[in-house]
Amino acid sequence: xxxxxIDQADQQIKKSSLEAISYGAALAKQLGVSAExxxxxxxxxxxxxxxxxxxxxxxxxxxxxxxxxxxxxxxxVLTEAAKAANAxxxxxxxxxxxxxxxxxxxxxxxxxxxxxxxxxxxxxNGFTVTKTVFSGKAFAQINIDTPVKVxxxxxxxxxxxxxxxxxxxxxxxxxxxAASIKVTATHKVEGEIPLTEANLVVSGGRGLKGPENWGxxxxxxxxxxxxxxxxxxxxxxxxxxxxxxxxxxxxxxAPNLYIAVGISGAIQHLAGVxxxxxxxxxxxxxxxxxxxxxxxxxxxDAFEVLPALTxxxxxxxx
Amino acid sequence: MKLLVCISKTPDTTSKIAFTEGNTKxxxxxxxxxxxxxxxxxxxxxxIEMKEQDxxxxxxxxxxxEADAEPIIRKALALGGDEAIRINIQSNDxxxxxxxxAAIAKEGAYDLILTGKETIDYNSACIGSMLSGLLDLxxxxxxxxxxLNGNTAxxxxxIEGGEETCEVTLxxxxxxxxxxxxxxxxxxxxIMAARTKPLKVVEPIAVQATTSIKNYDLPPAxxxxxxxxxxxxxxxxxxxxxxxxxx
Numbered sequence: 001x002x003x004x005x006i007d008q009a010d011q012q013i014k015k016s017s018l019e020a021i022s023y024g025a026a027l028a029k030q031l032g033v034s035a036e037x038x039x040x041x042x043x044x045x046x047x048x049x050x051x052x053x054x055x056x057x058x059x060x061x062x063x064x065x066x067x068x069x070x071x072x073x074x075x076x077v078l079t080e081a082a083k084a085a086n087a088x089x090x091x092x093x094x095x096x097x098x099x100x101x102x103x104x105x106x107x108x109x110x111x112x113x114x115x116x117x118x119x120x121x122x123x124x125n126g127f128t129v130t131k132t133v134f135s136g137k138a139f140a141q142i143n144i145d146t147p148v149k150v151x152x153x154x155x156x157x158x159x160x161x162x163x164x165x166x167x168x169x170x171x172x173x174x175x176x177x178a179a180s181i182k183v184t185a186t187h188k189v190e191g192e193i194p195l196t197e198a199n200l201v202v203s204g205g206r207g208l209k210g211p212e213n214w215g216x217x218x219x220x221x222x223x224x225x226x227x228x229x230x231x232x233x234x235x236x237x238x239x240x241x242x243x244x245x246x247x248x249x250x251x252x253x254a255p256n257l258y259i260a261v262g263i264s265g266a267i268q269h270l271a272g273v274x275x276x277x278x279x280x281x282x283x284x285x286x287x288x289x290x291x292x293x294x295x296x297x298x299x300x301d302a303f304e305v306l307p308a309l310t311x312x313x314x315x316x317x318x
Numbered sequence: 319m320k321l322l323v324c325i326s327k328t329p330d331t332t333s334k335i336a337f338t339e340g341n342t343k344x345x346x347x348x349x350x351x352x353x354x355x356x357x358x359x360x361x362x363x364x365x366i367e368m369k370e371q372d373x374x375x376x377x378x379x380x381x382x383x384e385a386d387a388e389p390i391i392r393k394a395l396a397l398g399g400d401e402a403i404r405i406n407i408q409s410n411d412x413x414x415x416x417x418x419x420a421a422i423a424k425e426g427a428y429d430l431i432l433t434g435k436e437t438i439d440y441n442s443a444c445i446g447s448m449l450s451g452l453l454d455l456x457x458x459x460x461x462x463x464x465x466l467n468g469n470t471a472x473x474x475x476x477i478e479g480g481e482e483t484c485e486v487t488l489x490x491x492x493x494x495x496x497x498x499x500x501x502x503x504x505x506x507x508x509i510m511a512a513r514t515k516p517l518k519v520v521e522p523i524a525v526q527a528t529t530s531i532k533n534y535d536l537p538p539a540x541x542x543x544x545x546x547x548x549x550x551x552x553x554x555x556x557x558x559x560x561x562x563x564x565x
Binding site for chain 2: 009071096099102103104106108110113114115116131135137139140141142182184186187188189192196199224225242245257267277291297298301304305
């Protein structure tokens with residue numbers, strides 16, 4: 001049985017978990033086993049409706065104490081749940097919480113793990129998972145050599161797929177261990193799309209000349225419904241907040257569309273964005289190295305191109 | 319207060335990535351090795367800052383690797399660790415690596431174990447989490463700020479769309495990312511001191527690997543950028559919608 005961990009925040013199931021369900025359901029079909037989910041805590045989503053992503057059964061530990069993420073507690077509860085359900089493969093989203101617990105759960109289950117998988121495993125001869133390595137510069141095909149297997153999948157690598165279906169919800173009773181952390185403050189950036197969950201990203205670099213010029217980035221992001229991001233020099237100069245910095249040492253993103261404006265494309269920046277499906281580069285320097293990594297490009301002045309592009313997208317959506 | 323900082327050796331970001339032996343082995347020819355930036359800039363430098371604030375802090379460094387990892391660990395000592403342990407085994411299996419570090423951690427009774435958020439070669443982000451599973455310790459991942467108050471640490475970590483601050487009772491494990499500290503360059507005094515700091519080599523414990531690398535591939539080359547004239551943004555919108563199906 002394939003057991004999919006369904007991650008929630010603020011009592012809402014995360015989009016990356018819907019993708020994990022779609023992936024887990026496809027893997028279960030490939031292996032000829034059932035696709036089941038495990039949800040910790042209580043959510044406001046329609047749980048039976050998770051069947052439309054391919055989930056057949058959901059195990060829920062409906063204890064409100066689990067509405068706050070605690071890596072140690074979640075690891076123990078998930079380990080128990082996986083053992084109780086006799087799961088042969090566990091699937092996680094390779095998101096912030098997935099990174100925190102999937103390897104720990106793997107250790108507890110004596111399972112081999114591949115994090116950041118790109119596609120369904122090849123199960124024709126063993127169990128081989130492909131993942132990106134060297135910050136997107138290569139792929140590795142890795143065999144998981146243990147009876148129980150754990151995979152976490154990169155966001156946007158598989159997509160969310162829907163079908164007809166409804167899933168059964170079963171309460172699972174597990175003793176919740178004592179909390180290992182105490183959350184003292186939560187700060188959410190209001191009104192912005194979180195960069196790590198974004199499908200579309202508009203990113204600005206030094207070519208924009210100063211923080212006062214970010215309106216054209218924000219306008220384009222707004223009309224697209226995109227998150228905003230920036231290059232390292234921009235966040236280092238405090239033109240933009242650090243959480244917007246994408247690149248090797250900042251946030252790594254993998255959206256459907258990454259629009260880079262006034263960013264030259266240093267190798268450290270590319271390492272954070274090269275898993276994006278489509279890359280658009282807008283730069284007035286035709287020699288900018290980013291063009292080599294781009295799918296589409298415009299050589300031009302951002303201050304002219306961006307407002308025109310924003311208007312054209314608005315028109316195309318009208 | 320005893321800190322253990324996990325140090326990994328990775329190819330420099332600008333290294334050419336190539337493979338040998340029928341694409342089953344990373345080609346180390348001409349590769350410049352560095353301390354994994356997340357381990358160095360964030361985990362190690364934050365540990366050093368803590369020691370500067372409180373001289374009662376001792377910092378041990380641990381690396382899992384063969385003798386060719388020594389220049390990296392010496393550089394880490396030059397930045398500021400007190401002593402280092404090298405576990406003499408090369409492995410690409412996260413479980414093997416984490417098990418070796420866990421064995422050292424059990425022996426050393428550390429109050430705080432710091433890792434980088436991931437390495438820039440295998441990008442697995444596994445070691446901190448695996449250590450928490452192996453040692454049954456609290457784990458705070460993707461931290462960008464941390465302060466010590468007696469036997470607790472106050473840690474700020476990234477969550478989707480924001481940050482949360484939490485208190486964790488030590489011993490604990492924290493993985494570090496941007497924001498934690500600023501990059502430093504070792505000074506001459508540090509480099510001289512590092513030569514005589516203890517670097518203990520220990521033999522690995524016996525652990526069965528859980529994964530094996532079958533082979534590597536390079537991504538297909540981009541077919542080349544499609545340039546659109548600056549005064550024809552409508553064409554770009556059309557391509558993005560119809561060809562790339564990007565929105």
